[in-house]
Amino acid sequence: MTDRTEHDQGVIDQRQAFALGVCYYPEHWPRDRWEGYARRMKELGLDYVRIAEFAWSRMEPEPGRYDWGWLDDAIETLAAEGLKVVLCTPTATPPAWLVRAHPEILPVDAEGRVREFGSRKHYDHASPVYRRHSRRITEAIAGRYGGHPAVVGWQTDNEFGCHGTTRSYGPAAQDAFRGWLEARYGTLAALNDAWGAVFWSQEYSAWDQILPPNLTVTEPNPSHVLDFARFASDMVVEFQAEQVAILRRLSPGRWITHNFMQWFPDFDHYRAAEGLDFASWDSYPVGVVERSELPEAEKIRWVRTGHPDLIGFNHDLYRGLLGRKRGCWVMEQQAGQVNWASSNPLPAAGAVALWTAQAYAHGCDIVSYFRWRAATVAQELMHSGLLRHDETLDRGGEEVAGLELSGRPNAEVATPVVLLHDYESLWAYDEQSHSAGASYWAQLLLFYTALRSLGVDVDIRHPEQDLAGYAVVVAPAVQLVGVERAAHLEAAVAAGARLVVGPRVGYRTPTGRVHEAGQPGPLAPLLGCVLRNFDGMRPGLATRVGGHEVTVWTESYVLREGAATHRYEDGPLAGEAAVVRHGNATTVGAWSSGLVREVLASVLAEAGVETLDLPEGVRRSRRGGLVTWMNFDQAPATLPDGTVLGPVSFEVRPG
Secondary structure: OOOOOOOHHHHHHOEOEEEEEEEEEEEOOOOOHHHHHHHHHHHHOOOEEEEEEEEHHHOOOOOEOOHHHHHHHHHHHHHHHHOOEEEEEEOOOOOOHHHHHHHHHHOOOOOOOOOOOOOOOOOOOHOOOOOOOOHHHHHHHHHHHHHHHHEEEEEEOOOOOOOOOOOOOHHHHHHHHHHHHHHHHOOHHHHHHHHOEEEEEEEOOOOHOOHHHOOOOOOOOOOHHHHHHHHHHHHHHHHHHHHHHHHHOOOOOEEEOOEEEEEOOOHHHHHHHHOOOOOOEEHHHHHHHHHOOHHHHHHHHHHHOOOHHHHHHHHHHHHHOOOOOOEEEEEEEEOOOOOOOOOOOOOOOOHHHHHHHHHOOOOOOEEEEEOEOOOOOHHOOOOOOOOOOOOOOOOOOOOHHHHOOOOEEOOOOOOOOOOOHHHHHHHHHHOOOOOOOOOHHHHHHHHHHHHHHHOOOOOEOOOOOOOOOOEEEEEEEOOOOOOOHHHHHHHHOOOOEEEEEOOOOEOOOOOOOOOOOOOOHHHHHHHEEEEEEEEOOOOOEEEEEEOOEEEEEEEEEEEEEOOEEEEOOOOOOOEEEEEEEEEEEEEEEEHHHHHHHHHHHHHHHOOOOOOOOOOOOOEEEEEEEEEEEEEOOOEEEEEOOOOOOOOOOOEEOOO
């Protein structure tokens, strides 16, 4: 996996200075409100306006009959105020007439039920019929507006995979999956071997015997599940690539992005982003706390401000999705209450401004708020906007009005530390987590939070991307490791990087089998140890290492060339190695925030990376010549230099 270069210098030019934007739905409001809205947007300090991602039924009210008049007027009204338009392909919401004419485009869930029309994302990425209509409407909108001077860029579709729609199990997906498998393996013998299909007599003798891994009596073959996840991800990749190719052809000189979601696991974002100019994501800090795996007490603490690292991780992920020097957008920034979580508290005063500052500090080039005016109809009528229902400025809008961030240079975020993440390891890990408290995301966050609490900026990269120049490489949960991936990590260490790996790293081969020589497979010479035992701990169980409490997961190691720096103090692994050091490689086998932080602090110090002991809830980020201090607590915080930062606030300083 290689980094891409800018295809067009104009992309860089349009993103040199930080700016603000908004998501806007002119089709929701009377025509006589549009001029006033555009004027108020400009007065509020907004520069970009995203429109039309859900408007297919207005663009094409009947098959083949297009109505562009309203969209022409909307774009011209925004352009008249000097606003830049981000136009979207409307394929997230195929209209009723299309669904009724072609019900075969509808997705089928894991229980075999057709998911019907009446909300959004009601299509199967693998459907050749829907692919044809997706290309057709993309060509129509790009052909009309591709050269419009107010249209500066495009967003494809909307939030790929949202509402569990990455994986469909219907006829279209079944047929496409078989073809995908035959292309991947060539022969059934190779597939049966890769899947270990001899187990439970799961061997196949014809391609048409294979179905998606759902509705099985008990758990399906994990390698089958892994390949179906890969296949479904590839359908998203292909679907997007078709739109991108059309937009490149019919709208030259404009950038193209997609608005990915926070902590979303269901497709490979690195591959899906390959044809884009930069990645965007939709940031809803309060909602993600409610849906997170945080303990209940932590949810209560952060539900009005957002957890700093749940937000920060996504900024760092999407900034680095396409490689270095790319930047990213927040295409949808929460500006008040959301409507889709189990509970939807009002954010604390100052939170919207703080989230905007955090986005800038982590390398985002534009922050676009969702949405302009709170909806008065349908599913999102309890979701806030910058304007209330009555068109008065809401609390979030007032905070945006007071911001002084626009115009700051969009400098690169330079950090000597990289954290490795890949979606295939995520799929393999979570299919067989082995412990009620374990998950891929939680293990990743264990290491990410430790780094951020030490005041360290972090790049997030795919394990096969360029690792040159990093002083410290952290691989918390890269479970799938083959010979090539191991060689890539070995090369980084040979070039001078220090490597830290977490539990279960290198446990499986790329097809999902366990290495014949056991964990960590081909990484054993680099790490100087092999797995002895692992313990998937139930809630309530704990052990200790170096004075730190360990829960959820423990594993111990047989030492080859490495030396144990920490051993288990009690429990079934008492006396066995918990942390192993071999040259510049360190293996951490115990799930412990305190232990992980201690080990990382030591490795960072050896690498010459400055660390700080930050108060909980305080984060520091560097971008260019600026340092942003952020306090997510609802109480004042004392910074390391002795100054006090107010509750739910930020301060930008030179440095």
